[in-house]
Amino acid sequence: MWNYIYYFLYLSRIDSSKRTSIESYVHSQIEKDCIDFFPLRAAKSLNRSDDKHSRQLQELTKKVNALLANLSMKERKESVRMREREQREWEEKHQHTTWSRSIGPEDDGSTLQLNDTGM
Helix, strand or coil: CHHHHHHHHHHHHHHHCCCCCHHHHHHHHHHHHCCCCCCCCCCCCHHHHHHHHHHHHHHHHHHHHHHHHHHHHHHHHHHHHHHHHHHHHHHHHHCCCCEECCCCCCCCCCEEEEEECCC
C-alpha cells in the first residue's frame, strides 16, 4: 500500500516529459480521480498463481488422503492379525481343557464345569 503512495508522489514530482507511457497513464488516472488501474483485492497474475496453487493443494490433499487410507488399512490388517494371534495363543493354552454342562434334576442347565485334562 505504501509503495503505491510513494509511486503517486513520484509521479506528481517527475517532469511529464520524463514519464514512461505507463507512468503517464497512471498519472492521468490519478488526476481524474479514477482508480481503475489500482489492483483491488487481487492481481490477475496472483489469480493464475492461486489457481495453480489450488490445484497443487488438491493433488497433495488427495495424496495425503490416499496415504491415510492405506495406513488405516494396514492398521486394520495388523489389528486382525493380532487378534488372530491372541486367539491361537489362547487356544494353544487351553487345548487340553474341556467344558461340559451338567444337567441334573435341580440344575437349570446354566452351570458350566471346567475339566482340565492335561498340562
